[in-house]
Amino acid sequence: MAESSALSVYLRERRMAAGLARTELAVRAQMAPLLITQIEAGTLVPNPPMLQRLFDSLDVPQWYRKHILVLGLPAVESGPPPTTPSAEDLADLASLTHPACFQRFPTMDVLAANADYQRLFPGLGAGVNMLQWMFLNQTAKEVFVDWTTEAQLLVHAFRMLSPLAPTQRISAIAEACGRSPDWDEIWASDVRPQDIARRHLRLREPGTPTERRMLLRVYDPAFPTRPWWLYRLIPTR
Numbered sequence: 001m002a003e004s005s006a007l008s009v010y011l012r013e014r015r016m017a018a019g020l021a022r023t024e025l026a027v028r029a030q031m032a033p034l035l036i037t038q039i040e041a042g043t044l045v046p047n048p049p050m051l052q053r054l055f056d057s058l059d060v061p062q063w064y065r066k067h068i069l070v071l072g073l074p075a076v077e078s079g080p081p082p083t084t085p086s087a088e089d090l091a092d093l094a095s096l097t098h099p100a101c102f103q104r105f106p107t108m109d110v111l112a113a114n115a116d117y118q119r120l121f122p123g124l125g126a127g128v129n130m131l132q133w134m135f136l137n138q139t140a141k142e143v144f145v146d147w148t149t150e151a152q153l154l155v156h157a158f159r160m161l162s163p164l165a166p167t168q169r170i171s172a173i174a175e176a177c178g179r180s181p182d183w184d185e186i187w188a189s190d191v192r193p194q195d196i197a198r199r200h201l202r203l204r205e206p207g208t209p210t211e212r213r214m215l216l217r218v219y220d221p222a223f224p225t226r227p228w229w230l231y232r233l234i235p236t237r
Contacts, residue, residue: 006164007072008042013163014058015040028057064160067105070220071164081227085112089226099214099233102226103130106161107169108154111228120233122206131158131173135180145202145211151182152191159190200236 015025015036022040026033030053038044039054046054055065085093085102093100093112099120101113108130118125121143124133134140134151141147162170177183200213212235219230 005042005045005072007045007068008040010068010072010163011054011058012040014060018058020058025054025057029053060160064157066220067161068164071106071161081225083227085226085228093230096232098235101231102228103231104228106158107165107173108158117233120203120206129173129176130154132176135177135183139206143203143206145204148186150201151186152189155186156191159187201233203233 015022018025020028022036023033025031026036029036029050031050035044035046035050039046039050051065051069055068060068089102090112093102093114096114097116099114099117101117101124102111103109104111110124110128110130111126113121113125121133122139123137124130131154134154144150158170158173200215203212203214204210205212214233214235217232217234219232221228221230
């Protein structure tokens with residue numbers, strides 16, 4: 001039997017989180033129960049129509065689906081991916097004229113951040129976990145005007161995509177965030193992004209009452225490929 005892929009593990013975890021038996025998921029997805037078993041075992045890679053029906057049946061938001069496929073399916077690479085940004089990567093990041101960072105998904109570990117990003121989010125630089133900073137650093141509530149909304153969105157992404165990351169790392173992040181008095185309530189709320197009408201981030205300049213509205217854009221480096229995402233905050237006009 002083939003070894004289960006990260007995608008097969010993810011689909012099984014999402015089914016279990018939804019409280020569905022394989023037979024129930026098969027009915028929802030209009031697929032034979034045997035196919036569900038084979039997909040979860042990693043002996044069958046679902047084709048695009050199958051994936052569409054499975055994602056729909058498991059209520060996986062559209063904007064996470066590409067990330068799931070990138071993280072869940074084996075990539076064809078010429079060599080091992082880099083573990084840290086190169087000098088060229090850092091120069092590219094520093095050249096951007098607005099806040100930006102490299103972040104590993106779905107653990108939300110920041111690998112590098114340019115000066116504008118670190119100025120806007122004090123204490124959130126290379127080696128810091130975004131989720132832990134959000135819940136354990138008081139500065140987060142000063143910077144984010146709608147802190148609760150942004151925390152709910154981060155937790156939803158973490159909950160939705162954590163099956164694609166090493167269990168030990170996910171447990172360590174959740175344990176650390178659990179020290180925050182806000183963690184349990186927001187974790188239990190499971191507010192979905194589609195339930196929140198938010199088109200931009202509302203941020204305060206550190207130490208001032210000045211509010212800025214910015215658009216969040218996330219890019220997956222394609223050439224050269226990198227095992228992290230580029231997060232950019234673009235000022236709205």
